[in-house]
Amino acid sequence: MRVSGSGVPLLAVLALAxxxxxxxxxxxxxxxKMTAEGSPVELFELAGEDLWKKKQGPKKASLEKCDLGKGPxxxxxAYAALPRYFKDVDRVMDAExxxxxxxxxxQGRDRKEALKRPxxxxxxxxxxxYLSAYVAGQSRxxxxxxxxxxxxxxxxxxxxxxxxxxxxxxxxxxxxxxxxVEGKRIRMSELPVLSNPKAARPLMATWPAYRVSxxxxxxxxxxxxxxxxxxxxxxxxxxSEVVNAVNMFLTVxxxxxxxxxxxTKR
Amino acid sequence: xxxxxxxxATLGSGFTDVRVLMTHPMATEQQTKGKPHFIQSITVKxxxxxxxxxxxxxxxxxxxxxxxxxxxxxxxxxxEVSWLDNKGETNNTxxxxx
Numbered sequence: 001m002r003v004s005g006s007g008v009p010l011l012a013v014l015a016l017a018x019x020x021x022x023x024x025x026x027x028x029x030x031x032x033k034m035t036a037e038g039s040p041v042e043l044f045e046l047a048g049e050d051l052w053k054k055k056q057g058p059k060k061a062s063l064e065k066c067d068l069g070k071g072p073x074x075x076x077x078a079y080a081a082l083p084r085y086f087k088d089v090d091r092v093m094d095a096e097x098x099x100x101x102x103x104x105x106x107q108g109r110d111r112k113e114a115l116k117r118p119x120x121x122x123x124x125x126x127x128x129x130y131l132s133a134y135v136a137g138q139s140r141x142x143x144x145x146x147x148x149x150x151x152x153x154x155x156x157x158x159x160x161x162x163x164x165x166x167x168x169x170x171x172x173x174x175x176x177x178x179x180x181v182e183g184k185r186i187r188m189s190e191l192p193v194l195s196n197p198k199a200a201r202p203l204m205a206t207w208p209a210y211r212v213s214x215x216x217x218x219x220x221x222x223x224x225x226x227x228x229x230x231x232x233x234x235x236x237x238x239x240s241e242v243v244n245a246v247n248m249f250l251t252v253x254x255x256x257x258x259x260x261x262x263x264t265k266r
Numbered sequence: 267x268x269x270x271x272x273x274x275a276t277l278g279s280g281f282t283d284v285r286v287l288m289t290h291p292m293a294t295e296q297q298t299k300g301k302p303h304f305i306q307s308i309t310v311k312x313x314x315x316x317x318x319x320x321x322x323x324x325x326x327x328x329x330x331x332x333x334x335x336x337x338x339x340x341x342x343x344x345x346e347v348s349w350l351d352n353k354g355e356t357n358n359t360x361x362x363x364x
Contacts, residue, residue: 038331043269043287043288
């Protein structure tokens with residue numbers, strides 16, 4: 001077996017080869033295709049799997065018995081079926097909130113300790129980011145199917161919907177200030193109208209995601225928190241009802257889309 | 267300890283496509299104020315025989331992905347990829363052509 005070509009045997013794939021069909025796509029779609037080709041998302045999934053199986057906390061336990069809604073330890077398709085109502089805690093939880101719950105119950109960790117660093121940076125990604133990558137990756141190919149039947153699930157959806165439209169904070173922004181009008185963008189990111197299933201579907205099917213512009217893996221809670229930060233409202237608490245409700249509203253709007261994340265974003 | 271690597275090698279007609287992901291900060295001179303940390307060389311072996319020896323610079327992004335095509339190949343061929351950075355750290359991974 002010989003190496004083909006003579007000049008450049010190894011080529012860093014910074015996605016130089018655009019697919020022929022890209023010519024018809026918008027610049028945004030082209031850019032997204034290019035970044036996704038070189039995405040290191042799988043590395044985060046691998047590191048997340050190790051963390052999932054690592055014995056931690058006062059109880060020296062792993063998260064392998066964590067019940068994400070499909071039964072203890074069942075990960076296949078679990079992420080795609082969240083957020084949903086959990087009877088044991090009598091509330092709606094999304095993936096990250098549930099993982100935090102598992103850290104506190106299974107591993108016996110203190111909430112403060114487990115949340116010391118929910119969002120990491122490029123040099124040191126957080127535990128939650130690695131775990132989200134792994135857990136979400138186990139739902140690839142499953143249809144988004146959040147809970148919609150229980151009264152608390154309906155309540156969460158209604159709250160999320162309300163929060164999406166309500167104006168708040170120093171600048172009197174609502175989610176719709178940015179995500180309410182077709183065709184808006186910030187630099188190379190389109191701002192989808194997230195109350196429209198057509199826009200919510202591809203988005204919710206690709207979060208959590210790796211962001212190429214700052215080489216970090218970002219979770220859905222981070223996305224929502226950061227939107228609130230940009231709106232100049234106080235950041236919601238991790239795993240709070242507000243974050244879960246917004247997540248619920250968006251996921252229900254995107255219901256039925258095949259999950260294909262963790263994705264790659266600008 | 268170096269972070270994980272992941273590799274995929276798939277057989278086409280008369281060639282093998284290899285895609286390998288590496289976890290590495292790939293920090294440049296400028297970012298670190300004179301203490302760069304980057305992968306310097308990458309070696310690809312096919313069935314134990316060196317097929318590619320390459321040198322890489324600081325210009326490559328964090329957590330890089332490399333993909334390349336090798337001529338020929340057969341199902342089950344063992345592909346090994348290893349890297350060495352400027353601090354002497356190293357990591358490697360191997361996979362069979364599928």
